[in-house]
Amino acid sequence: MEGLPRVQTSAPDRDFKKAFAEALPPLTAQEAMVEANRCLFCFDAPCTHACPTHIDIPRFIKKISTENLLGSARTIFEANLLGATCARVCPVQELCEGACVLGKEHKPISIGRLQRFAMDRIAGRERTAIVLAASTGRHVAVIGSGPAGLSCAGELARRGHSVTIFEKRTLAGGLSTFGIIAVREPIEIALAEAQMIQSLGVKIETGAELGGNLSLADLQQRFDAVFLALGLGSTPALNIPGEQFIEDGLHYVERSKLDPANISRGEKVVVIGAGNTAIDCATIAKRLGAAQVTMVYRRSAREMTAYPHEYDFVKKEGVEIRFLTQPMRVETHDGHVTGVVCIPMELDPSSAGRALARPSGGPEFFIPADQIVKAIGQQKPGLAAMLGLQTNGGFLRVNEHFETSLPGVYAGGDCIRAKNSASTVMAVQDGKLSAAAIHERIMRQAHG
C-alpha cells in the first residue's frame, strides 16, 4: 500500500513459490482413483444438495473412477463453470464434504481435491467440455469479472449470447485473482479461469469502471441486459489514532499474490479481525517468516466469522488469537510501528443474536508489533446510490430473479449478499441463476 512506511524491504530471499504453495498438493492419478472408488455413489446425494451450485458430485467422481475425465469435467461445468476456483476455495467442510455420508464414522470423500483433479486434467482444453448454443444475436454487459461476473458471462455465452465483461482493474478474476491467498488459490488458476470464460466467446474489457468511464445508462442503451457483479467496497476505517500506520488486509493479500518480493514483512505482526481474510493475512505474515503473529478480535471465538476449519488451520500455522481485545491506538517511534494499545472487552449478555462486545473496564495493555494489518470486513457496495438502485441493508436489492429495481439490470454475488451469506460458490450460483433469468427475459423480448 503506497505511502505506508516499509518495515523491512528485502530482496526475494526465500522461495515465495514454496512459501505460498497450495496448502494441499494435487492428487496423483493413483490417489484420485483410490479416492474416487471409495465414493459410494449415493443416490440423490447429500453432497450435491449441500453444494450451492448442485454439482452432480457422485457422477463426476464416478467418471474419474472410470477414467472418463472429459465427462467428469463436463459434469462439473454443467453446474459450475468456475469448478477450478471452487475446488480450491470452497469451504468444503461446511458444504459437500460436510454432508458426505461417510463423514459420520469414516473420512468423507475428498470431493474438493477430486474436483480439482478433474479441473486440472481439463486445464487448457475446457472448451471441449462445454457446448455452446448457436448465436442469438443478443448482447449482455457484465460489470465485474469476479466469480459472479465470470459465471454469469459464461452461462450466457453457453446460451449463445454475446457477452462483454467490464472490469475496472487491469487483471480479470476479481476476488479469485486479488483476494484469495495463494496458499488456497494461485493467481495463475484465477487468470486461467478468466481466459477459459473468454474462450467461450466472452469479451473482457479491463480498465472500464462503472461510474468512471462507463455509465449505466449508456450500457442499458447498448446492451439487451446488464448484470452487476460489483463485489464489495474497501476495508472500513477503525477510527483509532495511528490508523495511517495500519496496512489494509485486502492490499496485503493482493500484494502477496502479485508482488510477494516487495511485500512489507514484519517480525511481530498484529492482525486485527477474525474473519477469513484476517486468517489469510495472518497466514501470509507467518509464511513470510514473522516470528510472532497475533490476531486480535473484540469478541469471542463463538462470534468469529472465520470457518472452524480456517481457525484450525491458522492455529496450526502457529498464530496466536487474542479474543475480547479491542485495539485503541497504534504506537510508533520515528515513524515505525512499535505496537498497539488495546483494552479488554466483555460480551454484552443483553445483546440479541450475535453477542456484542463492550469494554470490560480492565486496564489498557500493549502488544508489541512492527506491522499491523486490519481485516475487519468490507464496506457495502458504494455504487448503489449513484446508480439509483434500491438497496436492502446496504446491499443491492434484487427480486427472486436477481433483477434490481431497474428492469433489465440484474445483480449477483457479494454485492447482493448480506454478511455471512457470501462466498465464491454462492457468487457462482448467483451468476448462473441470473444468467438463466436474463436469458428468459431477452429471449422473451426477442420473440415478443
Added chain:
Amino acid sequence: MADLSIDFAGIRSPNPFWLASAPPSNSGAQIHRAFEAGWGGAVWKTIGPPVLNVSNRYGSWNYAGQRMLGINNVELISDRPLEINLREIAEVKRIWPDRAVIVSAMVESKREAWHTIVRQIEDTGADGIELNYGCPHGMSERGMGAAVGQVPEYCEQITRWVMEAAKLPVIVKLTPNVTNIVQPARAAVSGGANALSLINTVNSITGVDLDTLEISPSIGGKGGHGGYAGPAVKPIALNMLASVGSDEIARRLPVSAMGGIMTWKDAAEFLLLGARSLQVCTAVMHYGYRLIEDLCDGLSHWMDAHGFATIADVSGKSLHRISDFKNFDLSFRAVARIDEQKCIQCNLCYVACNDTAHQCIDLISPDGHIVQPYSYAVDSNGKHQASAFRAHPRVREADCVGCRLCYNVCPVDNCIKMVEVPSGRESITWEQLTQSNPAVAEDWEAMKEYRKKMGIHVH
C-alpha cells in the same frame, strides 16, 4: 486348539493348505521357502513333455481399484527339464518329511508314457500324484490337459492306465470347462482314482486394450483364451465342489478343492461344502507365501469358536443344505428391514429397489412424509440443510418380496437385515405343489387360482 492336520487319501499334512500346482510351486527353492512359511503341502507344478513359454503370460482383471480380482494365464506346464524337477522333488521331500509333496503330471495320451511318468514320480519319494486333466490352453491343443478332462472316456481311460502303475495315491484334477463336472468326476471314479481335485482354471479372455485395440495382455500383438483363477472364480468353484459332493458316485472320492481361496473364510466355506484338503494359488501369486499364517490362524480360531476339533469335523458340514429349486420352501418369507440408527442415507437400497426390484422402498423425510428424490429447493445448500432435509429409506414390508437386493448393495454392515416373517401358509415345495396340482405349472389361470386361494400377491 483345533487340529488342522489332515489325512487325504493317505497323504498326510500338518494343515489342509497346499500350494496348487502352479507358478508358486515351480521349483524346489520356492517350495522350500513355502514350507518354511508353514504351508502344509505343495502340488508340484505339472511336469511332463518339453514346452516353451511366452512373455506377457499373466493377465489381470481389476475392478474399482482392486487388482487381480481374477488372473488369467497362458503359462504352460513346467518349462524346466524333467530330471531337474524330479531331483528337486526328491530333495524337498527328504528335507520336509512331514509335509505333503504331490506331483502334478501330464503326458501324451499313451499308456507307456503315463506308466513311465508314474514310476519316475514314485522314485522321488513324493506322497502322491495329481493328474492334470485341466490345463485349458496350449497343452490342450496338444491333446493333453483339458482335452482329456473334457471327455469322460479319455479321463477314465488314462486314469485306468495310471492306476495300473501307481502305488501312491492318485488325485484326478478336473477342469471346470465342461457342461457338468459330475461326468468327468464319475469317470475318474470308474478309472479307479483315489481322489479328486477341482477346479482347474476357467477359459477366459482378460480384456481388450482400449488404446491399441489389442487383446490384453498382448503377446506380440496376439492374445487368446487362458485359464482364469482368483477370487472372481470362487462361487463357480464352490458350485462344482458341491455338485461333486452331492453326486452319489462322485462323492465316494475325497476332494482337494481350490478356486479363489484368498482367506481362511474362503477356506472354511470350501471345507463346509465337502473339501478335505485345500489348494491355493492366486492369493500367493498376489501376496506371497506369508499368507499361510492367517489362513491357519483364522481357520483355527473359527474352528475353536464353533467347537470343531478337526478338519474332518468341518468337512461337508453344510453339504446337506445344498438342494435344488424344486425343494425350496415356497412358503418361506423374509423381508428387508433397515436399521435407521445404522443407516447413513446413501439411499443405494432405494435406487436398487426402485430400478430393479419391487419398488417397495420409500424415501421418508425427517418429518415423516414420503418424498421424491431431488425435491429440495435450488437455493437450499450447505451441510446443515442437506442433512436436515435428508430423506431415509424405509421398506414397505407388505410389498417386499424379500429379494435381498437392498441387503446386498447396502454398504453398512448389519444395517439391512433379512427378517423371516410368517407367511401364514403351510410349508410346500414346487415339487410337492406340482405333484398335487400339476396344472399350476402349465396354465396361468390355474396358477392365478392357486395364488388367490393361498393369498399370494405378486405385484
